[in-house]
Amino acid sequence: MAIAKAERLMNLALCLLGTRRPLSKRELRGSIEAYMEAGNDESFNRMFERDKDDLRELGLVIETVENLEGETGYLARRDSNRLPPVSLDAEEAAALGLAAKVWQQARLAGAASGALQKLRAGGMPEVGNPYEGQHSAIEPRIPVHEAAFEPLMLACRDRRPVVFDYRKSTAARPETRQVEPWALECWRGHWYLAGYDRERGAERVFRLSRITGKVRSRAAKYTAEVPDVVTVRETVASWAGESADRSALIRLRAGAGYPLRAKATAVREGTDGWDELEIPYGHGLDAWLVEFGPDVVVVGPADLRADVVDRLRAVAGA
Numbered sequence: 001m002a003i004a005k006a007e008r009l010m011n012l013a014l015c016l017l018g019t020r021r022p023l024s025k026r027e028l029r030g031s032i033e034a035y036m037e038a039g040n041d042e043s044f045n046r047m048f049e050r051d052k053d054d055l056r057e058l059g060l061v062i063e064t065v066e067n068l069e070g071e072t073g074y075l076a077r078r079d080s081n082r083l084p085p086v087s088l089d090a091e092e093a094a095a096l097g098l099a100a101k102v103w104q105q106a107r108l109a110g111a112a113s114g115a116l117q118k119l120r121a122g123g124m125p126e127v128g129n130p131y132e133g134q135h136s137a138i139e140p141r142i143p144v145h146e147a148a149f150e151p152l153m154l155a156c157r158d159r160r161p162v163v164f165d166y167r168k169s170t171a172a173r174p175e176t177r178q179v180e181p182w183a184l185e186c187w188r189g190h191w192y193l194a195g196y197d198r199e200r201g202a203e204r205v206f207r208l209s210r211i212t213g214k215v216r217s218r219a220a221k222y223t224a225e226v227p228d229v230v231t232v233r234e235t236v237a238s239w240a241g242e243s244a245d246r247s248a249l250i251r252l253r254a255g256a257g258y259p260l261r262a263k264a265t266a267v268r269e270g271t272d273g274w275d276e277l278e279i280p281y282g283h284g285l286d287a288w289l290v291e292f293g294p295d296v297v298v299v300g301p302a303d304l305r306a307d308v309v310d311r312l313r314a315v316a317g318a
Contacts (some may be wrong), residue, residue: 009058
């Protein structure tokens with residue numbers, strides 16, 4: 001079955017690349033043996049649409065235009081599908097090799113390895129690691145353990161809206177979100193998605209580890225304009241208090257809350273098993289403090305303490 005599909009895809013690609021004018025579905029069905037053997041029009045249409053999507057996924061640029069008879073036709077122009085000669089020096093080749101290693105622990109490992117093989121086949125020099133000996137114990141890694149990463153990456157690339165269940169840090173149960181995804185970014189070991197939340201009518205950032213269940217794609221167009229620059233890190237940083245202009249005083253159980261200790265501007269060790277910390281106070285700090293549960297007590301300011309108490313009560317009552 002795999003060989004038959006590969007042969008069918010190859011024949012379709014050759015037809016689309018070899019034509020000088022758009023070919024209709026009818027003409028393609030009469031030119032490719034596997035399509036001629038399709039039982040009926042519905043079966044052929046499903047097979048053709050899957051094959052067309054698969055070729056586009058492999059990188060073939062297929063145009064959809066009207067032919068001389070007014071029918072919808074398809075072609076793959078050679079100039080749109082021809083790569084220029086690969087011309088990379090040793091340092092550029094080494095940089096690409098190092099970049100490919102970043103994804104060795106992620107689901108993009110196969111794609112990164114395949115891309116390197118294609119570039120080497122096209123003339124890219126194969127060089128060793130230029131940093132070996134200097135930083136041999138340090139290698140770049142971007143771990144991706146979330147199942148939502150790959151479907152969201154494809155949705156960002158193809159500009160497809162998605163639906164998923166999302167559990168906020170203060171909620172006992174997940175909520176369904178309808179999102180037009182813009183970009184994925186890794187920040188401090190966690191992956192985040194930035195996009196337009198249709199129900200809330202505004203930009204939102206979602207942490208992938210809080211997405212539950214499957215990410216479902218939707219065949220619909222975006223309703224909001226995608227910004228030229230998507231500031232995922234800046235948004236998450238502001239929510240975590242990174243851009244804070246004031247301080248909060250908290251009590252933290254000894255031996256707990258190391259991320260909070262790392263952010264603290266002052267620490268006073270207590271003798272009762274609790275330490276006092278001063279930390280930057282910005283938007284979203286209340287949600288972050290709630291994640292530490294009974295290990296944190298907010299001393300002040302009063303509005304932060306009230307926000308944390310409200311969130312804890314919401315979780316307890318859910």
